[in-house]
Amino acid sequence: MTTKEQLDQVTILLAGDSGDGIQLTGSQFTQTTALFGNDLSTFPDFPAEIRAPMGTIAGVSGFQIHFGSSEIYTPGDLSDVLVAFNAAALKKNLDRLKDRGIIICNTSGFDKRNLRLAQYEENPLLDDKLRENYQLIEIDVTKMTRDALSESGLGPKDRDRCKNMFVLGFIYWLFGRPMQGTVDFLDNKFKRKPEIAEANIKVLKAGYYYGDTVEAIPSTFEVSPAKMQRGTYRNIMGNQAMAIGLVAACKKAGLPLFFGGYPITPASDILHELAKHKNFNVKTFQAEDEIAGICTTIGAAFGGSLGVTASSGPGIALKGEAMGLAIMLELPLVIINVQRGGPSTGLPTKTEQSDLFQAMYGRNGEAPMPILAAASPKDCFATVYEACKLAIEHMTPVMVLSDGYIANGAEPWRFPEASSLEEISTKFVDEKDAEDFKPYGRDENLVRQWATPGMKGFEHRIGGLEKELESGNVSYDAKNHQTMINIRSEKVNKMANIIAKISPDSGELNGKLAVLGWGSTYGAIKTAVKGLILEGLDVAHIHLRHIHPMPKNLEEVLKSYDHVLIPELNDGQLIKMIREKFLIDAKGLSKVEGNPFAAGEITEAIKSYYS
Amino acid sequence: MMEVKSQEEKAKKPELKARDFVSDQDIKWCPGCGDYAILKQMQSALPEIGVKKEDIVFVSGIGCSSRFPYYMNTFGMHSIHGRATAVAAGLKAARPELSTWIITGDGDALSIGGNHLIHILRRNPDVNIMLFNNQIYGLTKGQYSPTSELGKVTKSTPSGSIDHPFNPLSVCLGAGGTFIARAMDRDPKALKELIIETHKHKGSSLLEIYQNCPIFNDGAFSAFTDKETKKKETVYLKHGQPLIFGDKLQYGVKLDGVHPIVVNIEEEGQDGLWIHDETDKIKAYILTQLFDDPEAGGHLPRPFGIFYKEERFCYEDAMQAQVDHAREQKGDGDLEALLSGNNTWIVD
Numbered sequence: 033m034t035t036k037e038q039l040d041q042v043t044i045l046l047a048g049d050s051g052d053g054i055q056l057t058g059s060q061f062t063q064t065t066a067l068f069g070n071d072l073s074t075f076p077d078f079p080a081e082i083r084a085p086m087g088t089i090a091g092v093s094g095f096q097i098h099f100g101s102s103e104i105y106t107p108g109d110l111s112d113v114l115v116a117f118n119a120a121a122l123k124k125n126l127d128r129l130k131d132r133g134i135i136i137c138n139t140s141g142f143d144k145r146n147l148r149l150a151q152y153e154e155n156p157l158l159d160d161k162l163r164e165n166y167q168l169i170e171i172d173v174t175k176m177t178r179d180a181l182s183e184s185g186l187g188p189k190d191r192d193r194c195k196n197m198f199v200l201g202f203i204y205w206l207f208g209r210p211m212q213g214t215v216d217f218l219d220n221k222f223k224r225k226p227e228i229a230e231a232n233i234k235v236l237k238a239g240y241y242y243g244d245t246v247e248a249i250p251s252t253f254e255v256s257p258a259k260m261q262r263g264t265y266r267n268i269m270g271n272q273a274m275a276i277g278l279v280a281a282c283k284k285a286g287l288p289l290f291f292g293g294y295p296i297t298p299a300s301d302i303l304h305e306l307a308k309h310k311n312f313n314v315k316t317f318q319a320e321d322e323i324a325g326i327c328t329t330i331g332a333a334f335g336g337s338l339g340v341t342a343s344s345g346p347g348i349a350l351k352g353e354a355m356g357l358a359i360m361l362e363l364p365l366v367i368i369n370v371q372r373g374g375p376s377t378g379l380p381t382k383t384e385q386s387d388l389f390q391a392m393y394g395r396n397g398e399a400p401m402p403i404l405a406a407a408s409p410k411d412c413f414a415t416v417y418e419a420c421k422l423a424i425e426h427m428t429p430v431m432v433l434s435d436g437y438i439a440n441g442a443e444p445w446r447f448p449e450a451s452s453l454e455e456i457s458t459k460f461v462d463e464k465d466a467e468d469f470k471p472y473g474r475d476e477n478l479v480r481q482w483a484t485p486g487m488k489g490f491e492h493r494i495g496g497l498e499k500e501l502e503s504g505n506v507s508y509d510a511k512n513h514q515t516m517i518n519i520r521s522e523k524v525n526k527m528a529n530i531i532a533k534i535s536p537d538s539g540e541l542n543g544k545l546a547v548l549g550w551g552s553t554y555g556a557i558k559t560a561v562k563g564l565i566l567e568g569l570d571v572a573h574i575h576l577r578h579i580h581p582m583p584k585n586l587e588e589v590l591k592s593y594d595h596v597l598i599p600e601l602n603d604g605q606l607i608k609m610i611r612e613k614f615l616i617d618a619k620g621l622s623k624v625e626g627n628p629f630a631a632g633e634i635t636e637a638i639k640s641y642y643s
Numbered sequence: 644m645m646e647v648k649s650q651e652e653k654a655k656k657p658e659l660k661a662r663d664f665v666s667d668q669d670i671k672w673c674p675g676c677g678d679y680a681i682l683k684q685m686q687s688a689l690p691e692i693g694v695k696k697e698d699i700v701f702v703s704g705i706g707c708s709s710r711f712p713y714y715m716n717t718f719g720m721h722s723i724h725g726r727a728t729a730v731a732a733g734l735k736a737a738r739p740e741l742s743t744w745i746i747t748g749d750g751d752a753l754s755i756g757g758n759h760l761i762h763i764l765r766r767n768p769d770v771n772i773m774l775f776n777n778q779i780y781g782l783t784k785g786q787y788s789p790t791s792e793l794g795k796v797t798k799s800t801p802s803g804s805i806d807h808p809f810n811p812l813s814v815c816l817g818a819g820g821t822f823i824a825r826a827m828d829r830d831p832k833a834l835k836e837l838i839i840e841t842h843k844h845k846g847s848s849l850l851e852i853y854q855n856c857p858i859f860n861d862g863a864f865s866a867f868t869d870k871e872t873k874k875k876e877t878v879y880l881k882h883g884q885p886l887i888f889g890d891k892l893q894y895g896v897k898l899d900g901v902h903p904i905v906v907n908i909e910e911e912g913q914d915g916l917w918i919h920d921e922t923d924k925i926k927a928y929i930l931t932q933l934f935d936d937p938e939a940g941g942h943l944p945r946p947f948g949i950f951y952k953e954e955r956f957c958y959e960d961a962m963q964a965q966v967d968h969a970r971e972q973k974g975d976g977d978l979e980a981l982l983s984g985n986n987t988w989i990v991d
Contacts, residue, residue: 213986265987279978284978310970311974313976315737317732324759327729328732328736329733334730334734337737447982447983450979484718484738485698490718491696491716491717493701493715493719493720496705
C-alpha cells in the first residue's frame with residue numbers, strides 16, 4: 033500500500049535528448065500544477081542546437097519546475113526529483129540533485145550505445161553508491177510505451193515519440209495530479225490526427241497506472257495548493273507576458289501596434305505571440321535583418337503607430353545606429369532586449385544580464401534612452417506596459433531588458449482587469465494648431481508633439497542630422513548642438529519625476545545590509561532575503577525596475593544601509609553605475625555561467641556580512 | 644465629353660503648383676549637380692499625380708541625393724545610411740494610403756543598403772524608389788561606388804578599382820522588382836514622364852536615374868547626354884514600338900536567338916526588329932544586359948524608359964487583409980479575454 037507524504041515544495045528536473053519532448057512534458061506538468069493551485073516557477077534549459085547528436089551530453093535538454101504550497105520565487109536550486117530519459121541526462125544533471133533525491137530513469141536509455149555516448153565506462157545504474165545516495169526508480173519507458181501501443185497500428189517511430197507521455201503520466205501519479213488537462217491538450221493539438229492523440233493519451237494513462245499498479249515507490253507526494261492572494265490566475269511565460277503587455281498598452285492608447293523584428297533566440301516568441309493577435313490592429317513584420325527590424329518600426333512610428341522591435345544582444349548591437357536615429361527623431365519606440373550569454377554569439381540559449389552597459393551606452397554620440405528591466409515572467413507585462421506608456425507619453429524610444437531565464441520561465445499570474453490598467457495619452461497635434469506648428473516645440477516635460485503624414489498643414493521633415501531648437505531644421509550651430517544635447521538628456525532625466533519611488537521589496541529601511549538587484553535575479557534574491565529575515569537577520573531586498581532614469585529616492589534609500597550588495601549575472605555592471613552615481617561603496621556578487629543565481633548562492637554572500 | 648471629364652478631374656485634383664512643393668530650406672548641393680534637375684522635375688511632376696501634399700512622404704538614406712526630402716514641402720524623413728528602403732517599408736505597411744517615395748543613391752541603395760533594396764523589391768509594397776546613380780561616393784569626397792567602372796582611379800583606389808560593378812537594373816529585376824526603368828538628369832522631359840509612371844505603377848517602382856556629379860565624376864554619362872553622341876548611344880523603350888536609334892533613327896536592335904544585335908535599317912529594313920514588350924520578363928533581362936561600355940567596339944546602345952512592368956499584389960494590402968480577416972473572424976480585440984487567456988483558476 034502506497035502512503036502519501038505531505039511536502040511544502042518540490043523541485044523536479046526533467047532531462048533527456050532534445051528530441052525527447054522534454055519541453056512539452058515540462059510545460060504540461062506546469063499547466064496542470066498551476067491549475068491545481070500551487071505557486072510555481074519554471075526554467076527550461078535547452079541546447080542551442082535543435083537536434084544535437086542523440087544521446088550526447090551536448091544534446092541534453094532540461095526543464096526544471098519548482099512548485100509548492102507556499103510562495104515560490106525561483107525554479108529551485110537543487111532538485112528533489114531527476115527524471116533522466118538517458119545516460120547523458122543523468123551524467124549532466126546528477127550534481128543538481130539533492131542527496132537522497134529520487135532518480136526516475138528510462139533503462140533503455142542506458143544501453144551500451146547510450147552509455148558510450150554519455151562517456152560512462154560502467155552503467156551508473158549498477159553502481160551501489162548511486163543506489164545508496166539516491167532513491168532509484170528504474171522503468172523501461174521505451175518498452176512500456178511500445179507495449180502499450182502494440183495494437184495501435186502506429187510505426188515504431190511514432191510509438192517511441194509517445195514515451196514522454198509515459199513519464200508525464202508517471203509523475204502525475206507520483207504527485208497526485210489530474211490527467212484531464214493534458215488529455216484535453218492532446219485532443220486539441222492532434223485534432224487532425226486523432227490516432228496520434230489517442231496513442232499519446234493511452235501512454236499517458238499507462239504511465240499513471242503503472243505507478244499505481246507496481247507501487248514503484250513506497251510513498252507518493254502531496255503538495256497542497258498554495259495560499260495565494262485571492263483572485264483569478266493564469267500561467268504565464270515571460271515572452272508571452274511581454275507580447276500581451278504590448279498589445280494591451282496599444283489598445284489602451286488607441287494606437288496601432290507595429291512590430292518589426294528578425295528571429296533570434298531567445299526573443300522570437302514575442303514575434304510569434306504578437307502574430308496571433310492581428311485582430312488588435314497588430315501588424316508584425318518579419319524583416320530581412322535586425323536593422324530592417326528596427327528601421328521599419330521607425331517608419332511606422334513616423335506614421336502614427338507604436339513601433340516595437342525585440343531582439344537579443346547581438347541583434348541589439350546591429351540596431352544601435354537606428355536607435356540613435358529614433359532618439360534624434362523623438363518618436364515612440366519600444367526596444368526589447370531578451371538578453372542571453374555573450375559576447376558575440378556567446379551562449380544563445382543561456383541567460384545573462386551582461387547587456388546593461390550596451391543598453392546604457394551602446395550607441396554613438398550622447399544618446400540617452402530610458403531603460404526598464406523586468407524582474408520575473410509576469411513582471412514582463414507590467415514592465416513593458418510602463419515602457420509603452422513612457423514611450424508614447426514622452427515621445428522617445430524606451431529599452432526594456434528581459435533575459436532568457438524569465439523569457440522562457442513561467443509562473444502563475446493574477447492578471448489585471450483591463451479597466452485597472454493605467455490610461456495612456458498620445459501627443460498628437462491638434463488640427464487647429466497647424467499655423468504655429470513647430471516640429472521640435474516642447475511641453476513642460478520637454479516632450480515634442482506628434483504630427484503624422486496625412487495631417488494637413490503639418491508637413492515637415494525630420495532626420496538624423498542635428499536639429500535646430502524648436503524648428504527641427506538641420507543645424508550645425510555649436511551652441512544649438514549643446515542645447516539639444518542637454519534637452520535630450522534632461523527629457524529622460526525628468527521622467528524620474530513620474531516613475532515610482534523605490535522602497536524595500538522585503539525588509540526595512542535603515543538596516544545593516546541592502547541587497548540591490550535588477551531584472552531576473554529578483555526571485556533568487558527574494559528567496560534568500562526572506563529566508564534570512566525569518567532567521568532574524570537585518571537585511572533588505574531592493575529591486576530596481578527603472579535603470580535609467582533611476583528612482584529619485586534611490587540614493588537616499590541605499591544610503592540608509594551600512595552595506596549594499598549587488599548580485600548580477602554579469603561581470604559587475606549596475607554596481608559601476610551605482611558607485612559612480614552615488615559614491616556608495618557597494619560590493620558586487622557576480623556570476624557569468626549562463627545560469628541564474630541559486631538562492632543559496634545569495635544566502636551565502638549575505639551571511640558573510642554577519643559572521 | 645472630353646472636356647467634362649477633364650473638368651471633373653480638375654475638380655478632384657488639388658490645385659497645386661510646382662512651387663507648392665518647394666520647401667523653405669536653402670539647397671546645398673554643389674553648383675551644376677544633377678540633383679537640381681531631378682528635384683525640379685519631381686516638383687513639377689507631383690502636382691500632376693493628384694495626391695494631396697500632406698499624403699506624400701519622402702524617405703531618404705544618406706548621401707548627397709538623400710538631402711532631397713529637406714527640399715520638398717511634404718512630409719519627409721532623412722534617415723540613416725542604406726535604410727531608407729526599410730524605413731519606408733515600415734511606413735507603407737503601417738499607412739498603406741500614403742504616397743511613399745524613396746530617395747537613394749548608388750552607395751546607399753546598392754552597397755550599404757543592398758539587402759533592404761532586394762527585399763523591398765520582392766515584397767513589392769507600393770513605393771517609388773528613385774535611385775540616383777552617379778557612380779561615385781560624393782558626400783565622402785570621391786571614393787568609387789558599387790557602380791563605378793572597373794579600373795576607376797579614386798582616392799581609395801589610386802591603382803584603379805578592382806571591384807566588378809553592379810548592373811543595377813539587372814540586380815533589381817533579379818530581386819523580383821515589378822517596375823524597372825531608367826532615366827537621366829539631362830533628359831528632363833523623359834525624367835518627368837517616368838516619375839509620373841512610377842507613381843502610376845501599383846507596386847515597388849525602381850527608377851534608376853543617371854546623375855552627373857560635376858565634382859568627383861564629371862561626365863560619367865556624357866556618352867548618353869552629349870549632343871554629338873546621345874542619339875547613337877541611347878535607345879528609348881516604348882511599349883509596342885521597335886527598338887530604333889541613331890541620328891536619323893537609322894539603326895535598330897534585333898534578336899539573334901537570345902543575343903541582341905544592331906542592324907542598319909536603311910540597309911536591312913524594319914523587318915524582325917525587336918518590338919518592346921514591357922510585360923515580357925525574359926526580354927527585360929536581355930534589355931538590362933545592354934550595359935556595354937560606350938567606349939568598347941561593337942557595343943550596343945544603352946536603353947532608357949520602362950524595361951519591365953508586372954502586376955503583383957502589394958505587401959501592405961496583403962498585410963492589411965490579414966488584419967481585416969482576423970477582425971472578421973475573431974472580432975475586434977477583446978482585452979479582457981487577452982489578459983485572461985484560456986486557462987484560469989480562482990483562488991478564494
